[in-house]
Structure formats: C-alpha cells, structure tokens
Amino acid sequence: MWRRTFTSATALKDKKWDALIIGGGHNGLTAAAYLARGGLSVAVTEELVPGFKFSRCSYLQSLLRPSVMNELELGSKHGLKLLRSNPLSFTPCLDGRYLLLGTDKHLNHSEISKFSQKDAEAYPRDFLDLLLSPVSKVLNNWFEADVLKATLASDAVIGSTASVHAPGSGYVLLHHVMGESDGDRGVWSFVEGGMGSISKAIGSAAAEAGAHVVTNAEVSQLLIENSSTVRGVILADGTEVHSSVVLSNATPYKTFMELVPSNVLPDDFVRAIKHSDYSSATTKINIAVDKLPQFQCCKLNHPHDGPQHVGSIRIGFESMEEIHSACQDAMNGVPSRRPFIEMTIPSVLDKTISPPGKHVINLFVQYTPYKPLDGDWQDHDYRESFAQKCFTLVDEYAPGFSSSILGFDMLTPPDLEREIGLTGGNIFHGAMGLDSLFLMRPVKGWSNYKTPLKGLYLCGSGAHPGGGVMGAPGRNAAHLVLQEVRKTT
Incomplete structure (x- = not known):
C-alpha cells in the first residue's frame, strides 16, 4: 500500500x-x-x-515543481510516470482549418503560417509583457490571426471568471506556461493512471x-x-x-x-x-466514450488517434471576442450560450484508464456561474440541458460525438465546493x-x-x-x- x-x-x-x-x-x-x-x-x-478511471478535477500536469519531483524521488522510486503530450494544443475551426501548436519550432512556424506569416515570425518572444496587462491587449499587439490569439488567450482565463480584457489576465497565462515536464519548459503531460x-x-x-x-x-x-x-x-x-x-x-x-x-x-x-474573491465559473465534465471524436477539419490520414487527439483541444472559440462573449453571459448570471471548452483525451496516451477501444474524455467548461439566474444546478433537467449544450457544441467540430457517449459525470461550481472542498468552486483556492x-x-x-x-x-x-x-x-x-x-x- x-x-x-x-x-x-x-x-x-x-x-x-x-x-x-x-x-x-x-x-x-x-x-x-x-x-x-x-x-x-x-x-x-x-x-x-467500472472500467474507466477519471481525474475528476485536475486533468493535466506541468506545474509540479522539479524540486518536488527530484527531492521526493517521485518518478525514480514512487512510481510516478508522466506521459508527455506533443503537440500541446489543437484548435479546430469551422471553416475547415485547424491550428496545432507544440514544442517543435518548425511545426509551430508552419502551422501559424497558415493563418499569418507575420505571426509565425513573431511567435517566439518574451512573455514578460503579460505580467500586468490584459491578455487581449498584449496578444493584439503581438499577433494578427484571431485563432492564434484565441488559443493563447484561453490559458489566461482557465479557472477564472475573468474576461480576456481583464487587467492582470495576462499573468494567469504566464502562470500556466511557466511549468515544465521532464525539464522542458511549457510542456504539459498526462499522468499514467490519472x-x-x-x-x-x-x-x-x-x-x-x-x-x-x-x-x-x-x-x-x-x-x-x-x-x-x-x-x-x-x-x-x-x-x-x-x-x-x-x-x-x-x-x-x-x-x-x-x-x-x-x-x-x-x-x-x-x-x-x-x-x-472565491468566485468560479468552471464546470468539469468527465465522459466515457466508445470511440474517438473525429474532427471534420482534419485530413491528417490518422483513422484512429492522431496529433489532434494528443494535446489540449480548444473548442467553441476562434477569436478572443468569442471568449469575452462567453464570459459576459456569466457576468449577466447565466451559463455561456456558447461555452468555452478545453477537451483532453488522456486515454490516447494512457492505456490504463479505459477498456480497449474506448476512451476517457475530459471537458473543462466555462463560463458557468455558481448561482445561475435562469435555473438551479441541483435541478436534474437544468444540469442535463447544459451538458447537452456542451456536447452539441463539440458535435459542430466533431460530428457524431454525442452519440459516442456511454456516460458522464458533471461537477459544477457548487459540486466542486461540496465534494472537493473548493470554496465557491474556485480550483485555485481563490x-x-x-x-x-x-x-x-x-x-x-x-x-x-x-x-x-x-x-x-x-x-x-x-x-x-x-x-x-x-x-x-x-x-x-x-x-x-x-x-x-x-x-x-
């Protein structure tokens, strides 16, 4: 034991x-x-x-400090195995294009060039500008392609109630990209076994x-x-x-x-x-599916799992304004009409958490107010309606996703507070x-x-x-x- x-x-x-x-x-x-x-x-x-292992709250690893890993001998002695994801992110677009980003500079240059040659040249840069500014201001100064700005900005609002236009939102992006995995900066990984x-x-x-x-x-x-x-x-x-x-x-x-x-x-x-401030607008949906989602924008000749399934998949937003609009809905007291979704599929790399041929999918969803004005998270029909809204949104990018679902578990902000002890449902303890x-x-x-x-x-x-x-x-x-x-x- x-x-x-x-x-x-x-x-x-x-x-x-x-x-x-x-x-x-x-x-x-x-x-x-x-x-x-x-x-x-x-x-x-x-x-x-039975059969599927979910990471109910956290879902990716990058911030675990190397000092803790090494001093406690977590990998060498205590069985911790990190499964690196590369590419790191995949953003599908409804117009048939997509953006893959990873650790390979040549891949990043090639992918960003599909949207803007200027942005491809500007992408490797100093992130210190982000410390005090709204992330939208910095990214608008740096880049011109909406999908690139939206992909980067999404990490600035993860787990918060803030808009991309909020002062200081750039720091949250810095907080996420300062991590590392096995010595490589900014690399996220799954953990074998969840x-x-x-x-x-x-x-x-x-x-x-x-x-x-x-x-x-x-x-x-x-x-x-x-x-x-x-x-x-x-x-x-x-x-x-x-x-x-x-x-x-x-x-x-x-x-x-x-x-x-x-x-x-x-x-x-x-x-x-x-x-x-303990406010939160985050809902986590853990899903068991009988097949991988197939994104209609991808013609990558990967009939099963491909690079689009490995990293963080950004769904439902292709511009920073779409993220802002989703936030405004929550500020007005209702769940986002078009939620901002980050999808991960850890079972692509970790074969220990699902039966053969089936998969575990995590949806990290924003923005969902703690006390919505148009319903109650304790109401089964209200909860089901919101979950189906999220699944339908994924269907826009990956047709047939909803029909692949075998079962799901949803944690809204009050659930995170009650079951996990997170005041207000805030995943950062504030x-x-x-x-x-x-x-x-x-x-x-x-x-x-x-x-x-x-x-x-x-x-x-x-x-x-x-x-x-x-x-x-x-x-x-x-x-x-x-x-x-x-x-x-």
Whole structure:
C-alpha cells in the first residue's frame, strides 16, 4: 500500500504529534513528506471523496515543481510516470482549418503560417509583457490571426471568471506556461493512471518517511488556546488530536471562517479573508466514450488517434471576442450560450484508464456561474440541458460525438465546493488576480504561510505561489515549519 493508515481515527489521540496536516491533497501530502523527512512525527487527516478511471478535477500536469519531483524521488522510486503530450494544443475551426501548436519550432512556424506569416515570425518572444496587462491587449499587439490569439488567450482565463480584457489576465497565462515536464519548459503531460497518481506517489514518499495518513478523518474545528495558539484539531466524530503545529491544505475561507472558532482572529484579517474573491465559473465534465471524436477539419490520414487527439483541444472559440462573449453571459448570471471548452483525451496516451477501444474524455467548461439566474444546478433537467449544450457544441467540430457517449459525470461550481472542498468552486483556492498574488496571497501582510494564530500555517493553493498541481506551497510551508521548530529546540 502507498499509505499507512490507522483502522480508527481515534488512534490519533494516543500521542501528541509534532505536526498535523488538514487535507491530504498534493500540497498537504508534499508538506507531510518534507516534515517527516525532517524528523517530525506527522499525521495527515483526509476526508475521502467500472472500467474507466477519471481525474475528476485536475486533468493535466506541468506545474509540479522539479524540486518536488527530484527531492521526493517521485518518478525514480514512487512510481510516478508522466506521459508527455506533443503537440500541446489543437484548435479546430469551422471553416475547415485547424491550428496545432507544440514544442517543435518548425511545426509551430508552419502551422501559424497558415493563418499569418507575420505571426509565425513573431511567435517566439518574451512573455514578460503579460505580467500586468490584459491578455487581449498584449496578444493584439503581438499577433494578427484571431485563432492564434484565441488559443493563447484561453490559458489566461482557465479557472477564472475573468474576461480576456481583464487587467492582470495576462499573468494567469504566464502562470500556466511557466511549468515544465521532464525539464522542458511549457510542456504539459498526462499522468499514467490519472492525476490521482501524483498524490499516490507523494503519499508513498510521505509514508516512507514516517508520516501517517488517516482517511475518513474530517476536521471540524481547530483547538485554540488563549485565543492565540493552536493546540490541535477536533475531528467530526469528536476525537481531539493534539499538536502545537497545524498546516491547513484547505482553502483560506474554509480554514479561517469554518475551522477556526469565532472571535479568535483579528477583525481586519477576518474581513480580508471573508471578502476575498472565491468566485468560479468552471464546470468539469468527465465522459466515457466508445470511440474517438473525429474532427471534420482534419485530413491528417490518422483513422484512429492522431496529433489532434494528443494535446489540449480548444473548442467553441476562434477569436478572443468569442471568449469575452462567453464570459459576459456569466457576468449577466447565466451559463455561456456558447461555452468555452478545453477537451483532453488522456486515454490516447494512457492505456490504463479505459477498456480497449474506448476512451476517457475530459471537458473543462466555462463560463458557468455558481448561482445561475435562469435555473438551479441541483435541478436534474437544468444540469442535463447544459451538458447537452456542451456536447452539441463539440458535435459542430466533431460530428457524431454525442452519440459516442456511454456516460458522464458533471461537477459544477457548487459540486466542486461540496465534494472537493473548493470554496465557491474556485480550483485555485481563490482568484489569481493581481490583488491576490505574491505579497497579497492569501491577504496583505500574511503571504509567508504563517497566520495570526501561533502554530497555524497555510500549505495549500490559497498560499503563494497559487493554484495548480505544483506542490510548491506544501514544500515552502514545510521548510518554514522546520526552520521554526529548529529555532525552539
């Protein structure tokens, strides 16, 4: 087994732990691995949330830091296998053309030249201009082909409620392209066995170092002494677990507004956390199909899987204005009439997740408001109608897609909040705008993983440097805790 578990969570109360970690996602387990390797006794509490294996939320890997991969020996020792996707993206067009982009400079030049020779020459350039500007402003200055600008701009609004015209949207694009896979910058990869294999490998490294991972052990409240110091946690079954160090991989809102007792934190800190932006417009649809989608714009002589199936497939938008229009629908309180869809087909590269000849397809869909004005996500018919709208849109580019569907699972923003613990359904544990990055994450004055409560630390995506499957917040928080512990011993 990759993890060491107790038969009962009550076994946790038999000792005082050096550190407790709330939430066993990739950042929580990363923190556990580093703390255990540093000699601390560590416990991680985790609430667990035929034929096909789905990555229910995250779906591609690029941001996992090389330091975490190497230091925890995730690939060499703990079975993590990355399956690189190249080409990286495929954007079909209704006029019969398409755009493939990848790591090959010659391929990129040839593909972009189909739309603009000028853009093909300008494509390899410095991305620092993106840091502060709306992505639309930068891309309009750089390029002229709508489909190229739309393909690049889509990465600037993934997981957000923002338009391509929003100030700072360029940073989110930078955040996505700064990743790497096996040393190559900007390369995304699938993970063999699904994205859960990342947590499995990190959990294996943590268990090997001596960390204890306890499932079905939901934390209901933090134990606080003298309104200022953490002394452990109370589980949902009433069990008290004691430690002078607690790291939370929950969202900042859940940590401070739900787990910390009231009237303990400073009023200005509570206001800042309470009014942070946790809005989301993301819906994830996981689909089992009996055949690959065949895009009518492709005449690539690949009757089965081809380069168009390997990377991220951008569907339903061929200009930045179409992305903006989809966003405006959500700003007006209704799901996008023409949703912006990113499709991935991990089973093309990973044969372990679906039966032979069948496939797993992920649709990352925007924009879907948390509380739509024209219906309710709890209404089965309303949910079904939106899912069918997405499938019909894919049919425009890949006729017959809808008829290939064997079954699907849909997670709207309220589902992501309820089932995964993501406040507002926000996949980054909070918006990644310029007012909530760097020294402002999660709030001004508390960007160094510490909190107003002595012994309580944030180690999740709500801390610097933010969201994505990177492990950096967990690693950084663990190193800080080890420094603090060594000061007192």
